[in-house]
Amino acid sequence: MTRPSAPFWFTSTYSGGSGTECVECAQMTESILVRDSKDRSGPVLSASGQAWRAFTGALRRGLLEG
Template identity: 65%
Template structure:
């Protein structure tokens, strides 16, 4: 991301408590970044923030409906 600040990464609240399923996320103006917290130099999944929010909303509805 040239010319911008480094993203602020945070551990997802949905990560497992065992320490083996850790996902970190970061937000930019238009994107959500997702990576494996155990491999911080590895690949980063990039999704438009609006699409990510719709995805999370859908997952929440599925969990609540179970």
């Protein structure tokens, strides 16, 4: 698989509907990118696929508070 030249950003299905909790994600070849949709030129969090799965799994199991 070739790496995309630019990330394809999409709104997370876990973002709130009020417009105050919008998170965008992009899946790259070896990482997941996350950013605030209200500050698209701001910082981007990058995590390995393994770390992202561990994080979202912990959220689903209630091990982390939102």
